[in-house]
């Protein structure tokens with residue numbers, strides 16, 4: 778295994794990093810929404826104040842544009858990495874969770890409408906992305922250990938890899 782930390786393109790680190798921060802926030806706020814508004818699966822043992830549908834919707838509203846750019850990046854420039862099944866699964870989980878989220882309407886759960894197809898899809902996607910991301914992180918650690926995992930969180934940017942180069946990188950498909 779290489780001793781040096783691999784270099785990851787700055788655009789990938791940016792899009793992947795924002796996604797990797799927002800997904801756990803969406804996951805957790807979604808869990809609170811589920812427990813507060815759909816008591817069929819989990820219930821909170823204590824009261825949690827706040828409008829969590831709103832909070833979750835705001836996280837989702839931040840997430841979806843970044844996720845869209847990340848998907849464009851991953852199937853364009855990052856295509857070679859998608860041969861790793863666990864990377865592709867994480868991407869698919871992301872597409873399903875965000876796509877089904879966009880089909881959700883914020884008033885459904887408030888008004889007790891728990892049987893919309895989009896809602897069932899959103900819950901299914903929530904479970905799928907959970908499994909996919911665990912697999913993804915496991916695969917990263919197995920292939921490259923902490924070094925590969927840490928490479929995504931590095932801040933160093935090479936001379937020829939700054940924001941000025943992003944557009945040309947995206948256009949020059951390899």
Ligand code: HEM
Nearest residue numbers: 803804807808810811834837838874875878879881883903
């Ligand atoms: C990792 C898991 C999840 C992700 C990535 C995710 C993502 C999203 C996204 C992107 C939206 C659309 C926001 C917008 O229109 O701008 C959304 C909406 C929504 N999601 Fe999730 N979600 C997740 C889990 C859950 C769970 C577990 C629930 C539980 C019931 C849930 C309930 C909702 C509701 C009620 C809305 C509509 C909120 C609104 O439009 O204001 N989500 N979600």
Ligand code: HEM
Nearest residue numbers: 797800851855856858859864867868871910917925926929
């Ligand atoms: C939370 C949700 C996450 C999603 C949706 C996600 C998704 C992805 C995707 C789609 C790729 C492939 C990118 C490409 O095609 O260019 C990727 C690569 C990668 N991710 Fe994540 N990721 C997540 C979290 C994480 C976390 C927490 C870590 C750190 C442990 C991580 C480390 C990496 C690494 C090191 C690569 C490069 C792997 C390689 O070269 O094969 N990811 N990720």
